[in-house]
Structures are given as structure tokens and as C-alpha cells.
Amino acid sequence: MEGASLFKTSSFGKVAEGIRSYSPPLLGRRKETLHVLFIPTASATCREEPTDRVCEIIRKTFYATRGGVTRALRDSALAANRFLMAEGCQGSLVCWAVKEDGIYLIQVGSANIFILKQGRLEAHPGRGPSLGESSEPYFRLHYLPGEHGAALIAASEAIEARPLSRLERMLQTGGGEKAIAFLKGVLQGPEPWAFAVEVTGEEAEEKGRGIALPPMPEVDVREVAGRIAERTSQLGKLAEERLLPREEVPTRRRRVRTRHRINLARAIAFALPLIVLLLMGLAYIQKERAINGRFNFLLSEARTYIAQAKESVNEADRRKALDKASEALNEARLLRPLAPELKEVEADFQAIFDSTYRIARIYNPINLWKYEEAGAEPHRLWVDDRDIYVLDRGTDRVYHYRLNDVGDGLAEPGNYEIVLEKGQKVGTEVVGELLDMTWYSFPEPATEKGLLIIDAAGNLFNFIPPWGEPRTLELAKAFSFPDVIESYGGRLYVLDSGQGQIWRYIPGERGYENPPQPYFPAAVEMKGVRDMALDGYVYLLFSDGRILKFLRAKEQPFTVQGLEKPLSAPTTLFTLPEEDLEKPRHYLYVADPVNGRIVQLNKAGALVRQLVLAGKGGFGDIQDIFVDEGKGRLFVLSSGSLILAFLP
Secondary structure, eight states: OTTOOOEEEEEEEETTGOOEEEEOOOSSSSSEEEEEEEEEEEETTTSSOOHHHHHHHHHHHHHHHSOOOHHHHHHHHHHHHHHHHTTTEEEEEEEEEETTTTEEEEEEOOOOEEEETEEEEEEEEEEEOOOOOOHHHHHEEEEEEEOOTTTTEEEEOOOHHHHHHHHHHHHHHHHHHHHHHHHHHHOOOOSOEEEEEEEEEEEHHHHHOOOOTTOOOOOOHHHHHHHHHHHHHHHHHHHHHHHHHHHHOOHHHHHHHHHHHHHHHHHHHHHHHHHHHHHHHHHHHHHHHHHHHHHHHHHHHHHHHHHHHOOOSHHHHHHHHHHHHHHHHHHHHHOOOOOOOHHHHHHHHHHHHHHTTTTEEEEEEHHHHHHHHTTTOEEEEEEEETTEEETTTTTTTTEEBOOOOSSSSSSSSSSOOEETTOOETTTTOOOOEEEEEEEEEETTOOOOOOEEEEEEEEEEEEEETTTTTEEEEEEEOOSOOOEEEEETTTTEEETTTTTTEEEOOOOOSEEEOOEEEEEESSSOTTTTEEEEEEEEEEEEEEETTTTTEEEEEEEOOOOSOOOOOOOOOOOEEOOOOOTTTSSSOSOEEEEEGGGGGEEOTTTBBEEEEEEEESSOOOOOOOEEEEEETTEEEEEEEESSSEHHHHHH
């Protein structure tokens, strides 16, 4: 295996070209290969470009630090942080060390990390202060095992849910090069960059450890011991040859001396390998003791912080204690990932963590439907009692499913009805590419309710369940493009991000034939808007996690509060109309698939709870959600399935 490369790197962008790589000192204690990527932030207070100094400080500190690799990485980042604060500079850091069992990585600042292990891609968005911004920088430690197929990616931007699932497939099927080529077309910042490190080669798969960077070959301790024993035996033979006389000496005294010399040489040749093996064994025992000592210290530290979190009445103090406990557990997990005592502490930590951050776990979700047809892109969902409607942008169809009497599955599994599809003639219009769908109902005493469906040409279609046929409604086209449609109180709202406007339509005799009213008196910035919801207020969801709230075109106070991780590329939001805006009865739900959750907020933005699936994995690439609060049902539409879950 000597000289074999068990990993492969791929990258693009000028920033990724700035990765510095360092081999360990010849006589140093540390044997890891170190790689550093520092991305400075433009700052008026920074006296000179700090990258060279930062990388050199990290290199010196890392190789001078004794103990575990995670400790060396943290100490190196802290040393760089102190230098940057003194110089008035800031930046983001991605630093990783290659060891025999895998890659250990530390992340600080805005750089985004994605890790593929055991076939699943984990996203770790960059957050927290930059390096040099705070005396206590926020570190995130990651571990990539040296197993075949594992990979890590660092990128300049967070990736939304749908490209994220494609990135996972790219890594699984095409490796790092195809993944980087895909990211090159997805990342759209001013200076996008990304790099990938993937584990390759049969050796890594067989040994489960053995990532190596040339010229640092993997070292087999038994092989080295054998070489030492062989060389020592050769020295013994050499000593025996040198000590033996070339000619026979006739005197008895010389024969005795010769025998003594032979015995001494043989004893030395026999003893030296044993001494070497003994020293190696002692070194191994000492190393194990050091690891066990560090592991036990970290567990004790984690238990202490968990106890502090349990006893604290101040939520901010409780969260700070949990952050410290999490850091200790992360390092302990790298040292002894299968230790039973670690699992016990992790379970204790998870319980107090879930309670503090209001995490509610959902068990036994029901997969109602899988979208396996080529090109399927399910996009919008609505549920009316037992009737479920799904708009699929890929197949350009609106599907209808019906739940059974119990409500825990479909009445006719495998069957569906097509309500509307592209190419269908409705009245005088031919249905085009379907864009969006919403549910409308007129205020009491009228009881009419149904679906409104819009296509790319701006044609509006209406379906009144359960036995109605689709019909065309007139729609005065004032918008440039209908990004999202919603209905409230019988009125139709069309979000037009191109014009920075929401168009409000009043129903007429033939549909919405009257010219609409602009909701805003002047155009507003809508770049990155993802979804809209109405309950009497207007809520706009943006891809950067912002939620704006309006009443009569005036922005209202609204701040998302209480999350341990901010919303990252959320995809959709949901609420139901309120009868009294002063006394709201419903909640606002936000799909955050990157973090594997659905966030439930009150109408002021305060966290109520975070809905997550129990066990590994999440809801997937969430496209839309519907929450039946009265019956405690959650419907989740992802790019591949329709899921029913019961709220805890």
C-alpha cells in the first residue's frame, strides 16, 4: 500500500486554490498532515493581508500541541483568533487534519460544510462569529471516517434543499468531481468556490482506517516491529562474526574467551527485539491511558454542564451550558464512539436539549404516496378533511387522493384521480404548464369552496369538489409572472416578485375579471422570496430565512426567536385564516429541510416547538406542508413522497 493515495480532491474558484498543506515535522510528535483554508473578510481596521500569518500560526500551534487532534485543531484556531483580534482582522476558517483513521475538521465562520458518510449527506451551514470577531469563537468539529465512499465538501454558500438532495446523489454516483461540477452551476455568489475530499481505494474499505496523503504512507506497527527485529538480529550476527576469531587459537584460555563472546553476542541478538517490543507495548499502554484519561475527563465535563443546564432557571445560561456539553461530547465521540457510558451521557444530554429547544419527535410516519414517475416535481399540497390534492410541476398534473375512514392511509392505495393536466381543454382554454394552486372558500353564509389553479400563461382554473368538472375563470392579467397564489376571504392574491408587488383581486361574476389592486403603494424588494401565507396578515418567506409580516401594506414587528440554529434555506410556510387577529388561534409553520425540521411559531415569531422525525434522517426535500391542528395531523410533501404524521 506504500505510496497509494486513498483520497482524491476536487475544487473550483480562486479561494479554494488558496488551501495550504503542511507535512508533519520529521522529528515531531504529531504525524497528521494539516490543511488550512483561511478566507479573510474585508475590513477597514485590518492593517495587512493576514492569510500567510494566520496559516503559519495554525501550523506552528498544531504541531506543537500535545494530546488529541481535536485539541490541537481548537488550540490552533484559538491562537489564530488572538492574532486576528490584535490586528483588527476577521475571516472564516476551514482546517482539517488527516490521520490514519480519518479526517478531523474544524469550521469557524461563514464557510459551509457538507459531509457524506454511510450514504447520507449532512449539511453544516456556516454560522456564528467569524474568526477574529469574538474572544470566544464558535467552533464546529467534524469527523470524516476513512471508509470508502465517504466525502466532505466545503462551499462558499448554503445550498437549498432540492440542490442538496441532488448533490447527495452526485456524490454517491459520480464522486467529488461531478459534485464540484454541479456546485459550479449552483453557487451564485460574487466569488463562488468549493472543494471536495473523497475517500477512495480498496485499502480504505478493507481496513476501515487509512486515509493517507503522499508522501505519508500508512505504517503497520507489526511490520515496523518485524523490521526492527530483523535488523537487530543482523546486528547480533554481525557482532557474532566480529567477536569470533578468524583462526583457531590453541590455548584453552582463548577458547573459553571465545565461547563467552559467542554467548554474549547471542544474548544481545535475542534480547534486543524483546526490548524493542517491550518499549512499543509500554508506549501503546501509555497512549491508551492518555486517551482513556481524556475521554473520562470529557465525559465528566459533559455531565457537569448537563447538570448545570438542568438546574439553571435562566434559559440563556441553560443554552450556554448545553453548548459546552455538546463540545465535550463531540470530542469524546471521536475518541470512543461506541463506549456504553458515552451513550448514557448522550441520552441524558438529548433529553435536556430537546426540552430546552422545544424539540418534539414524530414517530411512525405513514408514507401515503411515492412519486417515482420520471420528471415528477410535486410542489403544492392542500387537504380538505379526507381529500388530498397535490400539484406536480414536473408532470403538470393535479392529483386527488382520498383517505380511508380511519384517516391513517389511503382508501384505495395505489389509485388516484387526475383533476387537471397540461394539454386538457377546459372551456375555450388549453391548460399549459401548471405553476401553483390554492384553496378558496367564500365567507359565510356562502358555502362554496374549491381549488384555484394557475398555469404559466396566466390562465386560472377552478375545481369544485367532489364531483365538479374544472372550469375557466376570467383573470385580469396585471402581473409579469405569478410566482405564488393565495386566497383569503374569497379574494385572490398573486405574488409577482418581478414587479415587487402582490396583486389583490376581488371576485366578480365571471371570476376575477376586474383589474386588481396593488397591495403595496410602491414596489418592494422581493429577491429570494420563496412563499407567501395569509391569515389576515400577509407573511413573506425568503430563502435567507427572513419572514416579513404585513398588515394593510405596512410591515409589522416579527422576529423568529428561540432557535438554536437559524432557518437555513427554508422552502415553504403554512397557516390558516384567523377569525380574530387580536386573538390568534392558529400557528405559523416553516419547513426547514436543511436542518431536518418543521418549525412551529406563534404569530409573533416566538418558538413553540420544532417538529423532527425520530431516528436518523429527516422529512427529506420538503416542498409543502399542511397542518390539520384540529385533528393533530401533519402532511408533508417532499420531492419524492407524500407523508402523513400525527402530531405529538
